[in-house]
Amino acid sequence: MNRHLAVAAVIAAAALTLTGCTKPGNPASPGTNTSGSTPAVTLVAPGTLTVCTNPPFPPLEDVDASGKVVGFDLDLMGVVADALGAKVNVIQAEFSQITSGAVFAAKKCDIGASGITINDARKQAVTFSRPYFSATQALAVKSDSGITGLDGLSGKTVAVQTDTTGADYADANKDKYGYTVMVFDDAGTALNSLLSGRAQAAIVDKAVVYSFVASNPTTQVATEFQTGELYGFAAKGNDANATALIGLVNDALAKADTDGTYLRIYKTWIDPLATTAPLPPA
Numbered sequence: 412m413n414r415h416l417a418v419a420a421v422i423a424a425a426a427l428t429l430t431g432c433t434k435p436g437n438p439a440s441p442g443t444n445t446s447g448s449t450p451a452v453t454l455v456a457p458g459t460l461t462v463c464t465n466p467p468f469p470p471l472e473d474v475d476a477s478g479k480v481v482g483f484d485l486d487l488m489g490v491v492a493d494a495l496g497a498k499v500n501v502i503q504a505e506f507s508q509i510t511s512g513a514v515f516a517a518k519k520c521d522i523g524a525s526g527i528t529i530n531d532a533r534k535q536a537v538t539f540s541r542p543y544f545s546a547t548q549a550l551a552v553k554s555d556s557g558i559t560g561l562d563g564l565s566g567k568t569v570a571v572q573t574d575t576t577g578a579d580y581a582d583a584n585k586d587k588y589g590y591t592v593m594v595f596d597d598a599g600t601a602l603n604s605l606l607s608g609r610a611q612a613a614i615v616d617k618a619v620v621y622s623f624v625a626s627n628p629t630t631q632v633a634t635e636f637q638t639g640e641l642y643g644f645a646a647k648g649n650d651a652n653a654t655a656l657i658g659l660v661n662d663a664l665a666k667a668d669t670d671g672t673y674l675r676i677y678k679t680w681i682d683p684l685a686t687t688a689p690l691p692p693a
């Protein structure tokens with residue numbers, strides 16, 4: 412067992428003994444750090460990894476028929492929680508509240524798992540894990556629209572989710588191609604605007620667009636844009652406790668990669684036929 416996971420096990424044991432303690436923000440393991448170098452991780456609710464996410468964004472996160480938030484991100488959070496000896500509690504939050512770090516400042520959650528693209532602006536506000544998934548943007552259209560790319564969008568309306576890299580990409584290209592950007596609170600509403608006719612195209616992360624067109628046969632993927640994005644899990648910025656938590660997340664991801672857990676979760680949510688699914692390089 413590597414050192415971080417050994418520490419995590421100690422933390423988990425300590426957290427279990429603290430379940431009677433309800434004051435949020437109490438250290439999970441005061442005085443139990445025997446390694447001398449890795450700080451103890453404090454969880455906002457002892458014994459629970461509280462995860463902020465912004466569904467619907469299937470297959471990364473979606474609300475199932477029973478109201479539970481499920482998906483690739485949540486299964487990976489389950490792996491992290493197991494390493495911590497904690498259970499998972501999912502909180503739904505506005506996407507910008509996660510990437511700005513507001514949810515962490517307010518002690519609403521320990522970690523954000525929401526298909527968050529790692530970029531420099533966000534690095535100023537939150538602490539990112541190693542990359543765990545590669546992404547690009549894709550253009551979704553109605554199948555009968557004849558639209559094959561941005562150059563077919565003059566005078567048309569393009570739907571995006573607010574405060575996302577897809578919105579940035581749409582904004583950066585709108586003058587050149589002469590379309591209007593329509594901003595929606597969540598990715599599901601942005602994509603559904605194709606069906607209602609409010610927008611003629613939508614720019615959203617590729618995996619989510621493919622999931623949408625698979626369940627909406629009147630729509631198709633017009634093209635992909637090679638934006639070269641990588642998703643990371645996010646925690647509080649510039650904070651020793653969050654840095655320690657992210658260290659445990661990185662260790663849990665590396666272990667999930669070597670022991671096949673990452674591939675199993677990838678096959679469950681992303682591609683059932685995948686035979687390999689390596690983590691993007693750290």
Ligand code: ARG
Nearest residue numbers: 465468525526527528575576
């Ligand atoms: N990857 C994009 C970004 O970071 C979109 C993420 C939106 N996530 C979500 N759960 N709605 O901006």
